[in-house]
Amino acid sequence: MASIRLENISVHFPVYDASARSLKKAIIASTTGGRIMTDVAERVRIQALSDFSLQVDHGERVALVGHNGAGKSTVLRVLNGIYEPVAGRVLVEGHTVPLFDMTLGMDPESSGYENILLRGMYLGFSHADIRERVKEIAEFAELGSFLDIPVKTYSTGMVARLAFAISTTIEPDILLIDEGIAAGDSAFLEKANRRLEDLIARTRILIFSSHNEALLQRWCSKAVLLENGRKISMGAVDDVLAEYHARLHG
Secondary structure, X not given: OOEEEEEEXXXXXXXXXXXXXXXXXXXXXXXXXXXXXXXXXXXXXXEEEEEEEEEEEOOOEEEEEOOOOOOHHHHHHHHOOOOOOOEEEEEEEOOEEEEOOOOOOOOOOOEHHHHHHHHHHHOOOOHHHHHHHHHHHHHHHOOHHHHHOEHHHOOHHHHHHHHXXXXXXXXXXXXXXXXXXXXXXXXXXXXXXXXXXXXXXXXXXEEEEOOOHHHHHHHOOXXXXXXXXXXXXXXXXXXXXXXXXXXXXX
C-alpha cells in the first residue's frame, strides 16, 4: 500500500554571495518565497519549508495550493528524494515518479533511443524492463528516424515529446506533478492529455501542484494550502481554494 508521512520537516537553502544582493531584492524575495534568516555564522539562508507535516494514504489525490514560492515544489522534491530536510522525518512507501524536470538523466549527445534507456534507468527501470518499452515509447513520441540521431539536434518540442513519452510509460505508486506538463506542439497535446489522464487514474497516490484550479478540482480529492513554507490548512479542494483567495485578496 502506498503512503506518505512527512513529520515536522524543515528545508533550508543557503544564499551564496548574499552580501552583493541589494536590500530591495531581499525584501522582494521575503514576500514571494520562503522566510529569509541568518545562521550563527551570519550566512543568509532561505527557509523553504518550516515544521511541515503531511499524511497521504493509498488512493488519495492531493492538490498543493499557494502563491509562487510558497513551498509547493519543495514538497514535491522532498518526496522524490531530491531535497534532504534539515529536520523532521520523511516516510514514503511506494515508488515515486516525478513529472517535472523530465529531461533529467538524458544526454544531448546521445540518440533518442539511447536516451530512452538512460532516462528509463534514471526513473528506476532495469535495463531489461526499459528495453521492453522502447517500441511503445517510440511509437507514442512519433519522432520516427529522429530517434537515431543525437537529442541535441531536436527542437524543444521534440525533446518534450520524448521526455514525456518516457516518463509516462511507468505505472507509479506515487505520481508527483508540478504545474503544467510540456508535451510538445498542440497537435500532440490532446494525445498527451489522454495518456496523462490514464496514468493518473492508475496511480495509487497523486500529489499535484498547479495554479490551474480547474485541474485541481478535476483530479484531486483534497488540498493543502501553503504560505511561506508553512502548512496553513488542509481540506476539501473547494474549501482550500476559497481560503487561498480570501488570504490572497484580504
